[in-house]
Amino acid sequence: MSDSTSIEDILGPRPEITRGHATLECAYPAGEETFTGLMMLRIATGAYEDTDELVEGFVEMAEEFEEYFPDDEPVAPTDVPARFQQVLDEYKRVVHTTSYDAYCLLSLPEILPSAGLVLSWGDGFDSSEALEVVRDLADQYAEQGIDMRGYVYAHTQDLERLVLTGDLYLGFGVLGPRDDVAAVAVGRQVVDVLRQLGLPFTWDGTVGARILVAPVLYEIELEDETGEDGIGEDAD
Known part of the structure; x- marks a missing residue:
């Protein structure tokens, strides 16, 4: 998605969420x-x-x-x-189409790294394991000469909760020494991305609270034998 292209240009208006997964x-x-x-x-x-x-x-x-x-x-x-x-x-x-919200969330692995944020998505069972993946990814970027400022993660339990409840919690922070001011700036950067994607979110603006993205419908169409998938616009 280019800077001049909005998510609505691609998918149209975000549909109302009227059901669970x-x-x-x-x-x-x-x-x-x-x-x-x-x-x-x-x-x-x-x-x-x-x-x-x-x-x-x-x-x-x-x-x-x-x-x-x-x-x-x-x-x-x-x-x-x-x-x-x-x-x-x-x-x-x-599940025969990829939902609007899933399309948006699955664009984060492209959007966040380009903004200087490491993303760990579905890696690790809990926050501790997810942060280990974050550090490994940051090292890989550093080896390529790319300096990442912060990180965002959602571990496997987060994604399971997302399927079951429609609630997604995103953890975030800075790489290196603790810096609460910089961490809050990362949080603001993340919610700016969510806002641009048209996703609903709640965050109290502090470093101690994860960002809640909800309610969302996260349905992913699995690729068929030809490798093609579909993007759905109907959440009813």
């Missing part, structure tokens, strides 16, 4: 309480590019099924690949 009401509802629900949830985050690795993780969970899902019907480890495919097929059935 499509995977919340399907054959395998996204959630943390069931085996297939967690499969659906992790597919929906879009954070796992390697589905083989994702399947391997569920095979390991199936080996200790009662520990992870004591109230769910057991799935044998050998049945996990087939069950995962069933869940994936259901995801593709109910």
Whole structure:
């Protein structure tokens, strides 16, 4: 998206959010309480590019099924690949376009680094792990002679919450020694980007509070065999 092109020039007006994520009401509802629900949830985050690795993780969970899902019907480890495919097929059935909000959020990996901010998106289970990724990315930029001023992150739990509730929390800060004034400036820079994208947000303007982007509908159409995907404008 160029400086002279607004998000509305590309997508039109942002649609009103009138429903939750499509995977919340399907054959395998996204959630943390069931085996297939967690499969659906992790597919929906879009954070796992390697589905083989994702399947391997569920095979390991199936080996200790009662520990992870004591109230769910057991799935044998050998049945996990087939069950995962069933869940994936259901995801593709109910999510057939990329939503307006998802399109905007998925543009952040291009927009924020160009503004001098490292972005960690769906990396790490919690804030601590996400910040480790931030430091690694900052080092990679430095090796290329690019000096980044700050960072923004949303870890895997943040993306799962986004799917389940429509709420996204963004962490932010400065690289190097603590500087609250500079960190607040980074926060202002982030909300300026969100405003330009037309996304709703709440932030109290302090370094101690994460930025809440809500309510948003984060649905990502998975690429088909041709590698093509679709951008949807209808959130109804």
